[in-house]
Amino acid sequence: MASNNKLKLKLLIEKKSQKVLFAETGKDVVDFLFSLLAMPIGTVIKLITKESMTGCLGATYGSLEQLDNTFLLSNQTKSHLLNPTTSTAVSTNSLLLSASDDASSGGKINKYYTCPGNGSSLEFHNCVTDAYGAACLVCLKGMIKQVEFVARPTVNREEDKGERGFVKGVVTYTVMDDLSVMPMSTISSITLFNRFGIKDLSTLQEKTVGLGLPEGLELLKASLQSNNVLTDVFLTKEEVRA
Incomplete structure (x- = not known):
């Protein structure tokens, strides 16, 4: 995927600890994260090879449980994501959709x-x-x-706005380092600063990163192994400067 076509996240980094506190992003990235919940485990294993099934996808799952229904498209329900069946399809805008198809079919069309x-x-x-x-x-x-073979539609069109995916696009979302998701607001940002003990904003650094297929695969792999996914995928010590 060309870099100019990548999805965007704006990371907020604590420079001293060299850790991502949280990221600011839009609908497309949140749709991608929630689409991971709909991927059959067998497909996940084929995509990232046989890795240990540990990490923080549970945090993403929990954040969807807590997300108010008003932020979901009118044609979406939590139940098919929180309780997916083998026929539940990945979001049509998922970075891993084509890779998922290849993994499930062995690279051929049945x-x-x-x-x-x-x-x-x-x-x-x-x-x-x-x-x-x-x-x-x-x-x-x-x-x-x-x-x-006629498959059922993966995602229906939002009747009034023509949106696809899982969540509404008029909202900016906060994605934590463990991939939990919440709608962003001024109050929630202040709460997070207090939670992390941030007193001096000069200790923070913003960094915009792209999320394409390579990063998507790395993010999926890291989410099964770590609770600091954004830090592990997008940050290295050499990239953070005082």
Whole structure:
């Protein structure tokens, strides 16, 4: 993904500890984070290889539980993200969508077949296979007639604004280092400064970073291993200067 097409996060860094306190970002990044909850675990393992399933995706899960429904698009509910099934699709704007498809299908597009007579008024068999020529369980004929698989829509269009994804785009969001998410406000920012014991704003540094496919994969991997994901993915000691 070209750098100019990357999603953007504005990091707030505490220079002395060289740690990301939190990030300011928009709908696109939050949609990406919430889409991670909808990814089947098998796909996640294929994307990042066999890594230990530890880290802070639970914090993202918990923040979605706490997020008020008013911030969700009208066609979205928490239940399909908090309790995903294997058929739950990744957000259409997810950075990992194409990589997820490749991992799930082994890099190829599946084709489906039925027996030659299937679908006629005189002969209807409920047998479908992805193995060309496999025998129909009813008529025993080779299933060689290709049929089209129609998947359900991954994300419906927001009726009044045409938005896609999970959350509304009129809000700026705070993403913590452990990937928990909340709507940003002046009060919430002051609360966070008090929480981190920030008295002198000169100790803080802003840094805008891009989130593309390489960073997305690193973020997914780090989220299963660490509670300091933004720091681990976007920050090194050499990048923070007094």
